[in-house]
Amino acid sequence: MSGGSDLAAPRGATTRFIQASALAVLFAVLYGATRAVPTIQSRVGTIGAVGFLLLTGTLTSELVEIVGLPHLTGYLAAGIVAGPHVLRLIDEHSVEDLTSVNSLALALIALEGGAHLRIATLKKSVRSLAWATVIQSLLVMAAMSIVFVLVRKFIPFATTLSTGALAGTALLWGTLAITRSPSATLGIMSQTRAKGPVMTGTLSFVMTSDVVVVVLLAAAMVAARPLIDPTSSFSLHAFEALGHDVLGSVALGTTLGLFLTMYVRLVGAQLVLVFVALGFGMSELLSFLHFDTLLAFMVAGFVVQNLSRQGEKFIQAIEQTGSIVYVIFFATAGAHLDLDLLRELWPIAVALAGSRMAVTWIAGRLASRLANDPPIVRRWSWAGLVSQAGLALGVAGVIERAFPILGSGFRALAVAVVALNEMVGPVLFKLALDRAGESSREPSVSLPSIPPPPR
């Protein structure tokens, strides 16, 4: 993640050798410590895990850069290797403890994403955005529902479902397939410092698609409920909850945005503390009120950018604060990947992830053609929409809780597919930005930054 003002010079072979050696030493040190004292108090393991993931994630991201892979892949790889499914340097307790960092990271991601949405830019690309939203949402949802039905024989929990239940479950799977990853989009944007129509279009689409997913998820759940559980009746109660959720999130996000605008303008100092307090405190409050955290923070960032002159200052402050948090966030996500599950479900997961990618590509081409986008957008607009991460897992969790009759199978399959998309998606998006010529030619700064404390 970039941030800060100092640009890095290109790394030489000596630097790479030092980084690789340091990485090996860090792994060796933690390996020795965990083998010497395998069981410990949770807090101790968590402290060590934070430092270890921060450093190894950073170093791995530097090393994977040699082969053109994005930094996110490095963070994920470090987490996977160190996590409970490979070397077990970081135990499950520590991984669970570290997920509290997620609320901070998601708040920063949503704030930054919202702050990158400028009304002027949105107006210019409103036609593209509208077509992409319709096609990428409805076509992908419908196509993936059909794919789910077609491959049902290979999905353990789907073989016993009745026709109606299968249709309902397929609809839910289709909804899951249209979730994207704002974090991966912003992560790649931050690394490549890309500027151009592909980057702008992808960012606008991914950030606004959160609202679409929330609405479609509510609709799909209303439609699927009587199909999956014949004893239940058709109820529009979900839409009432949805209205409460969306309106409340927008209202609270607007208030928060106005507060942040005033703070940045009048005080402007100690923004790190404000972001940390918001990330933890405000996220708790939003959860308590059953509002959509991502939407509320996104609206807040949007308000700061478009209703004040503090947008650039605000984005810079978030980038500086977020860089450390993002490394830990993605490395923790890597450690959280259930490789055993993936090993078990990989054939069907590959089939579902592959078909989603293909359908996303077709939808991208179609939407671009209808919107009359420039050729470069037609070619690459789909690539940033493959990544899935926390939002998809959140949706899977909601579905699992709402339809206990499906058992844990639905979520397990979702975890396996999201894992693949999480690994492949960022690579594709960076490749697209590089090929589209939108990535900055300046060498990137990958080591995390913290704003220098004011003197």
Added chain:
Amino acid sequence: MGGHTIRGFGLASGAEYVVLGFVLGPNVLGLVEKSMLATFDPIADVAVGWIALLIGFGFGVDGDRRARAASMLGGTFVSLFTGAALFVPLWLLTANIAPVHGFDRVLLVGGIAAACSETTRQSVRWVSERYGATGPLVRLLGELSQSDDLPPIIAVAILFSFVTPAHLPWTIAPWGWALVTVGFGLIMGALAALLLGRDFRRNESWGVLLGLSVMGIGITARLGLSSIGTLFTMGVTTAILSRHRAALREMVAPTDRRVLHPLLLLAGAHVDLRAMGSVALILLCTITARVAAKGITGFTLGAASSAARSAGPVLGLGLLSSGALSMTIGLAFALRFPGSIGDTVLATAAAVAVFGEFVGPTALRVALKQAGEIKSPETPPNQDLAKA
């Protein structure tokens, strides 16, 4: 930490934060309950390690200058002498009154001696900056206070090495664990210097330092070793090996008080004066022994150094201030050895810091005035604060 002014910010040692924490904590007003205090333990662990890292960065450096070898030796000797002067009477006292025996007694007495042997670097700087003192005595005292941290940190590393977790796959003698503590710090420091590279990049340096130090704190805690020892060694090693040592010191200097104040607040909240039935006697013995030891140190300095001669006998009392390292060690003991031993070490360190605050800065100001290093008329503190 060089270059960062502390003039006008509270008391010299930050003892007011200790008192505030104590008053708010579970043993007085109870506004912060024990369970809530426990949730802050990871933060306290990290703060303890970070302060040790900062002390390591600034070890043997006064302002922008490296301390003279004689001053470094002198600082080491002074804290060794003070530690020994505390250890002997406390050892004798605890033989009769304290309900601790065997190695627990060594831990208790050794912990108190280590925690109460320093003269805080902040106090000397605070007085010199506040009253605009300059001269050879200020320099000597500054160098001594920057160089007296080594013996207590080594003592803590050794004491912690005797209590490593059970059921380890290897049998290593305590001295071996002490070497592991230092060796681990050396490795982390060397890694930091290597990763910081040839060109200094401020933002990247933060990531490297933070990542390595937090990882170091976690691993030492896992092995039951002293994070103070490891992080101090890491700081010293990085400062020696990295060509960016001056820039690094400047970079981390502002975090000194920002981390120290919450640490002092947490330490104060942890203080439990009922830790041991005989804690009052232990406090009295410690303060008396410390006053005597610092008094003798003042006389010795006066005899050995022409700069200190004119300061008179009050110079020894001017060395009574303790703070950052004392409270860091005290808190480390309270976290590592919860119960009567850790609580008593922390309570004693806190009492010594508060007592030192009453006596030390005033005595130091008088000593410097007598030595002619504070120009008359003094700048009234309130006017000075207004400027700040």
